[in-house]
Amino acid sequence: MGGRRCLHLLLLCAALVAASASVGSQSNRTKGRSFIGQKVETKNASVKSYTVDDFAAKILTGKLTTVFLPVVYITVFLIGLPSNAMALWVFFFRTKKKHPAVIYMANLALADLLFVFWFPLKIAYHINGNNWIYGEGLCKVLVGFFYGNMYCSILFMTCLSVQRYWVIVNPILHSRKKSELALRVSIAIWVLIFLSTIPLYLVDQTAYISNLNITTCHDVLPQGVLVGDMFNYFLSLAIGVFLFPAVLTAVAYILMIKTLNASITDVNIGKKRKRAIKLIIAVLSIYLICFIPSNILLVVHYSLIRDYGQSHVYASYITALCLSTLNSGIDPFIYYFVSKDFRDNLKNAFLCRSVRTAKRMQVSLSSSRYPKKSNSYSSSSNTTKTTY
Template identity: 55%
Template sequence: MVVEDDIDGTTHSSYPVVVEDNVYDDINNETDYTEELDDSYPVVVVDYSFTPNVVNHPQDKVLVRVDNATAETLNSPVTTIFLPILYIIVVVVGLPANAMALWVFLFRIKEKHPSAIYMANLALSDVLFAIWIPLKISYHFNGNDWIYGEGLCKVLVGFFYGNMYGSILCIACLSVQRYRVVVDPFSEQNNKVAIGVCVSIWVFIWTTTIPLYQYDHTVRVKGLNITTCHDVTAIWDKNDTFASIKFPYYYFILMSTVVFLIPCIVIVVTYVLMLWHLEKKIVCNVNSTAAKNRHKALVLIATVLVTFLVCFIPSNIMLVIHYYLLSIGETNTGYSFYIITLCLASLNSCLDPFIYYFVSDDFRKHVKNTLLCRSRRTLKRIEYVEKHCRNNKSDGSGNTESSRGGE
């Protein structure tokens, strides 16, 4: 975007002018307040996803003027209608589905195994993120005006990225575990290792989100009379833009490569080897259940693939592009697409329950029983009846064979 700098009459790319606090009350006034500024006032660069901490700056709060294209996006139905509808879907579908999944993993499944442990942690991550989404819905329906303060904005941003990268790591661990089970079904399932891995993931995610709490994410936008949360960024030095965004720049580059790209490669390699092993079993006719396992693996792979194509790949690519452009002082012209991809990333909370469903037979059975409101006592009776019927059936077939042998 191009904004005119009223201080020296020149035109800069993406450089709006800071306005004093005392003009907040007159935000709708048509007076050009920038005419009163002198060279002692800083010039602010507008970006879209991160706001540096300005506590030590002479102006604790500033008004940031954005270009017409950005203003239109912030006022458009894309951000005020489409995005909140997607977030509503996440709350209505993702929150109860993951809450029920978490309950099933913790209280219904008796024999805990590594896959269940990874899926339980994935469900917990989705639940912890989904409970904050109503604030995001209110924010967008309110015309992208954040009214809940800087602290809650940081919490929302922290849980958003924590859920994204925590989910990627859990899915990667689950994929490796599924490969081990397919290749060697009788291998020892070490729950302690799975628990240790999950604890390490949580520690890593909480540690890496600390930088997100070191900067202000709310920005007051001149002319729109709104306070954005994580949608507009102020950079203080137009001559050295990288100095103002180096910490978020390193954070997102690190997370997009180490926590997204590497697990993505691991998942792809794991599923390729899994399919190769199952195909080998089918050709050799070593295992009669190989065809069934292959079908289950294909469904699981398709579910994970959709999750990455919709939620993780677009958002991480746009994050890298966005901060690279910002680091060299260029404007991200794909602002609308960037905002949409970040919203789509939250849909993983709706897709993760399908992963649970296709991975675990126990999960499918217990979800069905939970939806039918069957108690544990009822389940024990059903299991007893089914077992008794199977025994009677086997006894009957055995007696028939004996009688035929006597004939």
């Protein structure tokens, strides 16, 4: 009971309380994830066949999964693929100084790009009536990348938020050691995400539904998959890789706003800091909207299956999970508003200016703005200035 009360305080949500309260009960039920598939006997013993109830059949054949979901995925793909590819190109080939923020944003763009790369398979699956024809292996890869990207994005956005707060509180010179630390943290995140998605590859994700004559990918699992194992797995992800980073991100942004408000009376930079505060609020809102609903509904869905052997919130969950992918299309625009260097590099890229030409123009513009400044002042300002 003490553990449950502690979890209640951490989650701050009645839905998660209901989910966590069921961790210790009915551990021997063999109900699968998502819609529950009941195994049926066939003449060919090597072919596994399942049936689903009327509610599941209605969702799998309805417009929600065959029209709405693919429309959202197509939109995210058309926006996310070129924008993340462009962002990644700017970070790698147009950005000379690899600040910690650049490293985190580059990794976030890479995660989004790897994610949307698999969208055509997801789109084809839904348009084809939730019928998966690409084999078990590709289904596992798609599922692994789907969940891996969500939690990878959360962790990199958390790192970026903490780093930006640290820069505001401690406006010191950029050092090589900080970049090396950011690189190590990024590698650790990739390793963590890879290890955390391994359980998804160990479970058969495809299931042939005889009463619908389709093969689903991740939408139906048989009774052979224990709900206790999958419940604990996704509950661990929701708490460890979503809740704690989300709280840390929120705290970083709140402290950042507080710090900026404390010095917003400065006439010269007041407007810029007001814009920064608005940006922080926008980024935080996007972060919460994209990830909170899907993670809450995921845990609630598992708790209902564990306690009652059914879940009618799965339709809401897959809708929330679909909407969470909007993050992959929004992130590049966040880079644009967060970083002046990114905006300048992107503009120079579109104008076909080389890095050397852009640097010369920047130096020339700086000289024209501050013609009477001493050399020592110019050197100092150039070394301490950062827009990340």
